[in-house]
Amino acid sequence: MTTPLSAATLDQVFRTARTPNDWVDETINDDTVHAIYDLLKWGPTSANSCPARFVWVRSAEGKARLAALAMDANRPKILAAPLTVIIGNDLAFADKMPQLFPARAEMMQQWFAMPGVTEATASRNGTLQGAYLIIAARTLGFDCGPMSGFDNAGVDKEFFAGTKIQSNFICSIGHGKPESVWPRNPRLSFDEAGRFA
């Protein structure tokens, strides 16, 4: 049985973590990117389907290609961040079920092939994995800047041509400049966001 983590940990993962709008100039090396993936990959997905695919945009040329497809307000963030990840949902994810869930691969492939199930499963679970990416980066001491303001169809054509991968959202990772963080907006109260049953 596990126990509650320290207050400092809860702060770093949730309570004091913020989204920066400008980034410290640095390089994020291969080992660090692999470490982020090697944490997020363990997060739970439906039948271990793991439908998210990741393009880790780190080169100057890659940043320029991605920034050109982003909303004006997001372009300088992408160019300044040491790394921006494109999180995509692979609609062909079920092809990997023999590897990912060998005991029930055929059964799950039949299930995922039902009308609407492929898309819903890819979208829901790919997005869960996108959230695991954010949390994994934070646990390793990084800040995250998730963004949905970009041309999804353009990104799909530029980065996922010839595949069934559809871009979901993008997320810059690095160390934010503290002065680039906006004042924090309020959240819904417990009662505004839900109820017991």
Next chain:
Amino acid sequence: MTTPLSAATLDQVFRTARTPNDWVDETINDDTVHAIYDLLKWGPTSANSCPARFVWVRSAEGKARLAALAMDANRPKILAAPLTVIIGNDLAFADKMPQLFPARAEMMQQWFAMPGVTEATASRNGTLQGAYLIIAARTLGFDCGPMSGFDNAGVDKEFFAGTKIQSNFICSIGHGKPESVWPRNPRLSFDEAGRFA
């Protein structure tokens, strides 16, 4: 600047956390449920839209109503778990922008009202918040059992009648019986799940 969290923390949040299929009999009190919400609520969403809504199903009557709408394999899990949360996406989320993002409420409401944007924003960000729920519960020492095998339309009618909230997935929370955890399935390698650009 934050630093990497301890190996034990990374284990608890990602590496050794597992999905149980049966649950220790216990009660999860109001304070604990509020503590989970008070962590997850800080996770980032697009323009602080916070579209997820939560029904915290804890009563015997609530569990029976939810279990009746679940796939056969999920019924006993819902009945055994001390708490199962229904995570829904509120398609009326933009109504709360004056509270959630007062400086840009009107601009964001116009944006979210564009064709397809309401649904995509509610789905993507509501699912991110569902992942934050899982991680928040784990950081507080709980196990999670997320499930998508249930009658979404039936749950919407039973728990979200008269609203624009659509059920997304459900997640049991408590302390799992260790013997109910299945052997862990493999994950995709870094190169199978992505690439640098």
